[in-house]
Amino acid sequence: MDEMTRLMALSAKVGADPLLVQAAGGNTSLKQDGTMWIKASGTWLQHAHERNIFVPVALDPLLAALERDDPACESCTDFVRTDLNSLGLRPSIETTVHASFAHRIVLHVHCVETISWAVRADAEAMLAPRLAPFHWAFIPYRRPGLPLATEIRKRLKGDTNVLVLGNHGLVVAAETVAAAEALLHEVVRALVRPARAMPLADLPMLEELARDGRYELAADPSIHALAVDPVSLAQARKGTLYPDHIVFLGAGIAVAQAGEDPRSAAERIGLSGRPEPKLIAIPGKGVLLAKGVTPAALAMARCLADVTARLSENDPAQVLSREDELALVNWDAEKYRQSLPAS
Known part of the structure; x- marks a missing residue:
């Protein structure tokens, strides 16, 4: 079995684990013979x-462009080997x-597990003892893509092989x-945080609130x-914790006030x-989602529940700024990604 076949197998395995990857998130790559094969x-x-x-x-032209801060590195479409890209796929934003x-x-x-640490305002200090055995670095939040790569290149050392990306x-x-794969599992084991046991939702109440057909119960x-x-609610209502949330679910969450219907809460x-x-x-009742939300949105809702279940009441979670949010939703690369079918 060659390395590309092994990478495909690992990609499928990792992509099927909602604690590692959700929907179209995450990406993998292989460099060989001057070409980098990366998830589309x-x-x-x-x-x-x-x-x-x-x-x-084409790796060398891309690296040369990165060195001169070429704007073409934003989309990387100029560096795609069209002779090997019969489907016309577009490279990952990463x-x-x-x-x-x-x-x-x-x-x-x-x-x-990583995100539950990476959303903390004190993430780097909290991670230091847990990741001491690794050649690691913490990267403060930057918009995915070129801004993130620029920050990484400032901090990357020759032996660095683990990065924790703030809020990402x-x-x-x-x-x-x-x-x-072995390194991935070692790092994840070092960062495991137990999830709290959760009370049950009030399904009859949620069904009543969803009767107008604009919202549906989370399946x-x-x-x-x-x-x-x-605790989960208190942390989630602070705002958008990481990029893919706003891309597929909108800004943070809406928390209905006493007597407020779901639509009014979202509009607020x-x-x-x-x-x-x-x-x-x-x-105290449960979650409603906009009617007909995409599989990607459902995956991101599950991710938010999984992350906040690992946060404690006193964790100093920090959220993306409004400017960070708007930079993502108005970015052509994310508009393209949202436009693609899920299957």
Whole structure:
């Protein structure tokens, strides 16, 4: 079995684990013979065995462009090897992040355990003792893509093979797929935080609130923890914790006030100048989602429940600013990613 086949197998395995990757999030890459094969924008890692999800990028021209701060590095479409890209796929928005590593294999995941640390205002200090055995670095939040890659390149040392991205996720790098997988699991084990047991949702009440047809009950029971667990609710209502949330679910969550219907709760957030959320928390009752939300939105709702279930009441979670939120929703690369079908 060659390394590309191994990477496809690992990508599918990682992509099927909601504690590591949600929907079209995360990306993997392989460098060989001057070409970097990277997951295409908008594709799902879990589909790696079912279809071609990798795009070939000419590595040396991309690295030279990065050195001169070429704006073409924003989309990286200029560096795609069209002779090997018969499907016309577009490279991941994280292509420059992967290219910044000299390592042959790079894995980027939106690991729930990692995010539960990475959203903290004191993340770097809290991570230091846990990641002491690794060659790691903490990268403060920057918009995914070129701004993130620029920050990484400032902090990357020759032996760095683990990155924790503030309010974002985890990157590991190695020379083989097997070594990258082993490193990924070692880092995740070092960052595990127990999730709280959750009370049950009030399904009859939620069904009554959803009778107008504009909202529906969250099908995954774990999502309701966002509203029925006071600590999860307190942390989630602070705002948008990481990029993919706003891309697929809108800004943060809407928390219905006493006597307020779900639609009014969502509109209230939109009137504040932030993208209207698709997730409505009914305190003590459960969660409603906008009718017909995408599979990606459902995956992100589950991710938020998983992350907040690991945060304590006193965790100093910090959220993306309004400027950060708008930079994501108005970004052409994210508009393209949202426009693609989920399957």
